[in-house]
Amino acid sequence: MLMQITDLTPEDTTTIEQVALILLDCFGHLPSGYPTFEEALEEVHESFTSDYPEGGSASHRISRIAIDDSGTVLGWIGGIQQYDGNVWELHPLIVKSDCRGQGIGRLLVADLEVQARQRGGVTLWLGTDDEDGKTTLSGINLYPNVWKHIAAIKNLRQHPYEFYQKCGFVIVGVMPDANGLGKPDIYMAKQL
Numbered sequence: 001m002l003m004q005i006t007d008l009t010p011e012d013t014t015t016i017e018q019v020a021l022i023l024l025d026c027f028g029h030l031p032s033g034y035p036t037f038e039e040a041l042e043e044v045h046e047s048f049t050s051d052y053p054e055g056g057s058a059s060h061r062i063s064r065i066a067i068d069d070s071g072t073v074l075g076w077i078g079g080i081q082q083y084d085g086n087v088w089e090l091h092p093l094i095v096k097s098d099c100r101g102q103g104i105g106r107l108l109v110a111d112l113e114v115q116a117r118q119r120g121g122v123t124l125w126l127g128t129d130d131e132d133g134k135t136t137l138s139g140i141n142l143y144p145n146v147w148k149h150i151a152a153i154k155n156l157r158q159h160p161y162e163f164y165q166k167c168g169f170v171i172v173g174v175m176p177d178a179n180g181l182g183k184p185d186i187y188m189a190k191q192l
């Protein structure tokens, strides 16, 4: 299958709708996800704007898609500029469910790294939630020895933190109870 990674632009409405459907399919059931198509669509449109650092403009965001030779979207990745451009947050990343395990996620991350580095970024980071017991950090009280739990993390049910480790990210912290008691957000970063 031929695939290319290219910018997603606000004008490309049919492609944006495809991305929103992929989001809905994957995250529609999660409390922190997108319950409706409209909300998924809003998330895609947010990738063209910027809430921060200071109001911002489109240049503070990166929005890239993997498409096959017929224009079908296979995956989507976004980047948000922070810390005066030293740091970029990877948000979001999604690969279409029937296209996973073929290296597309890794290629999207590698592409975002190039994009962020070209804009002067030195660090790429992300938060990856565990809302439903996918790792040993979920379902417990992480206080007070948070780092003891992080050091002993195990992947119980295909949590993506391991995917990011394979892409060169390391765990730099955790926000306990980010999504409610026992539902942390795992912070990971990589030097560019």
Ligand SMILES: CC(C)(COP(=O)(O)OP(=O)(O)OC[C@H]1O[C@@H](n2cnc3c(N)ncnc32)[C@H](O)[C@@H]1OP(=O)(O)O)[C@@H](O)C(=O)NCCC(=O)NCCS
Pocket (backbone or CB within 6 Å): 026, 093, 094, 095, 096, 099, 100, 101, 102, 103, 104, 105, 106, 107, 127, 128, 129, 158, 159, 160, 161, 162, 163, 164, 166
């Ligand atoms: C996580 C996700 C983006 C990975 O994309 P992908 O295209 O399937 O990943 P790749 O095929 O590039 O995988 C690269 C490596 O990571 C591993 N990997 C991928 N997903 C993994 C997971 N959930 N758990 C453990 N390892 C995983 C692969 O086995 C592969 O390992 P290998 O190099 O040893 O063969 C994709 O599964 C996805 O969209 N998931 C749902 C949305 C999501 O969780 N997004 C991240 C939110 S933070």
